[in-house]
Amino acid sequence: GRDALLRFFSVRDLSGFGCEALSLALGAAGALLAYLDDTQRTQLPHFAALAQESPADTVLLDAATRRHLELDQARSGTSLLGVLDATITPMGGRLLRRWSQRPLRARQPLQLRQQAIAALMDSGRHAPLREALRAIGDLERILARVALRSARPRDLATLRDGLQAAPALRALLQAVDSPQLASLLDALGEHAGTAAHLQATLHAQPPALLRDGGVIAPGFDAELDELRLLSTDADRFLSELEARERAASGIATLRVAYNRVHGYYIEISKGQADKAPVHYTRRQTVKGAERYITPELKSFEDKVLSARERALMRERALYEQLLDALNARLASLQAAAAALAELDVLAALAERAEALDWCCPELVEEPGLHIARGRHPVVEAARSEPFEPNDLHLDPARRMLVITGPNMGGKSTYMRQAALIVLLAHIGSYVPATSARIGPIDRIFTRIGAGDDLARGQSTFMVEMSETANILHHATPHSLVLMDEIGRGTSTYDGLALARASALHLARVNRSYTLFATHYFELTELASAENGIANVHLDAVEHGEQLVFLHAVKDGPADRSYGLAVAALAGIPKPVLAEARRTLLELERVARRGGEAPAQPDLFAAPPATTPAPQMDELLQALRALDPDSLSPRAALEALYRLRALLPAPD
Known part of the structure; x- marks a missing residue:
C-alpha cells in the first residue's frame, strides 16, 4: 500500500502527509487506490493529498449508537437528518451527513460555525442565500467527473451556471461579519474567466450526450x-x-x-x-x-x-x-465547491434554528452537562401537540440518573434528546433547548431497544449484553452513556443482578455521565448507597380508568410502573387484564407475608435469620448418615420413606 501511494503521489516518502508510520492505514489506503485503479482505469488528478483523522478529534459514535439514535435512518417515522437537513444542494446534504456522523471535539471550529449561523440569522441573509444556492448544482461530483474525463455536456452546463451564480453569493455575504463566512468567500475564489470560457464554448442548452452533437456553441469555432x-x-x-x-x-x-x-x-x-x-x-x-x-x-x-x-x-x-482547461483549474474549483457546500449547510442550520426556536449551546471546558428545557428534535417535529421540555443536570458530583416511570412515559425520549442535543452542539448547530452548557464529551454510548441478530446467531439478550459489555469496557469519565432497561431479556433475578452490577460499575469505575432507565425499583436504592447517583422519574396519573402521561421529569423515584394500565392502552383483552391483576395481587401478598415487605421484592436485602425446626434438624442428621453407594435398591427405598416421615407437617 505504501509503495502504491508513493507512485501515485510521486514522492519519496509519506512523512509530508504525516502518515509514514501508519502501516494499517497505508495498507487500507493502498487497497482503496487499487480498487479505484481497477474500476476507473484512468488518472485520478482530483486526489491531491492524504489527510489523517484521529479519534481524539471527534466525539466517537459506534454502530449501535448511530442505530439507536436514528441519525440518518429511522426504523419508522423520521430520522434526525430528516428534521435537520434543509440544505439546497446535494453536496450540502452530503456535508451535513458527514458532520453528523463525525461530530468534532475541538471548540474553535464549532464556535466559528455557531458564530456564522448567528451572523446569518442576525443579518437576515440566510433566506436570500438559500435562494441563490438553488442555481447551483452538485459541483463536487461534476468536478470528479471532469477529473475522470467522464463529464457529460449537461454536467458542464451545470458547472457554468453554478460559477455564474457565485458572484451573487459573494455580494450577499460581503457585509456579514463572520470570520468563517469570510474564509469561505476566500475559498470560493474568483472564477469569472472559467465561467466566461464555459459560456462561450458550450451551447446554452446542450444535449445529454456528446455524440448527439450540438454541444459547442455556434460562433466559437x-x-x-x-x-x-x-x-x-x-x-x-x-x-x-x-x-x-x-x-x-x-x-x-x-x-x-x-x-x-x-x-x-x-x-x-x-x-x-x-x-x-x-x-x-x-x-x-x-x-x-x-x-x-x-x-x-x-x-x-x-x-x-x-x-x-x-x-x-x-x-x-x-x-x-475544454476538459483540459477545467482540469488545469481543478484544485481551485474543488475548493470553491467545498465552500459552497459549507455555505449551504450553515444557511440550512440557520434556517432550522430560526424555524424551530433553537438556542446556541455554550461549549465549555468545565466538566458537566446542563440543559434547560431540552426537547427531542424529531419527536417535537412529529407531534401536533406541544412538546413537554425537561431539564438535565449532570456534573462530577451527579454523574448518574436512575430514571423510573411507566412505559410510554417518555424515559427513552428524555435520554435520546440529551444525546441528540450533545451531538448537535458538536457539529456546530443550535440545539432544541432554552439554554445548554456542555463540557468536554469524548464518546456517546447507547444501549436502547431490543432486537436479535439471527444472521450472527445472537439472541435479543445476547445483543443487549454485547452492547453493554462494549460500554463497560470503553466508557470514560467524559463519555455520555444511555442505558435503557438493562437485564430485561432474561429472568427477573438475573436481569436485576446484571442491571445493578452494570450501574455500579459505571458509577464507580467508568464514572461516565449516565442516564440509566429501568423498571427495577430496587435500583432506586443506589442513590442512597452510592455517591454521584440520583433518582428522577417520568410522571403519570390515573384518571378513572385512563392513564395520563405527563412527560415531566421530576426528582425522586417513581411510585409504580403502571404496567397493567399501559397494557390496557395497547388493547390487551379485559379477561387477560383481570387475570393479570389477580396474579399481581397474589405475588404482592406472597411478598408481604411475614412482615411489612414492599410490593416489589428486594433481591439484595439480607435474608432473614431463621432457626431450623426440630424435625428439620433430625431430617438433616438422618440424611447426612446415609451412604448412597452402600444401599441396595430396597434399602434405598426404605430410607426414602423414613426421611419422608421426618418432614414437618405442611402449614
Missing part, C-alpha cells in the same frame, strides 16, 4: 461552423451552384442533383451536351442525359458527405480541450 453549415445547408448551396452554372454555361435545362450511388452531379440533356464546359468531367451517361462532376462540386461532395462525422470529431476535440 469557424471550422466547426463551416462543417455544420455544410451538413445543414446543403440544399441552399446546391441551388446557388445550379444558378451560377446555368448562367455561366447558358444551358437553361442544367440542374444539380444527388443520388446515393453516384453522389452529387451536374445533369445536362443529350441535346445540350455539346455545350458542356471543358472543365466538366463526365461521371455517368443515362437515357436522355449526361451527368458531370466539377472540381468545386467534388470538393463540396467530399465535405458534405463527411461533414457530420467531421463535425462530431471536431466537437469532441474542442470538448476535450
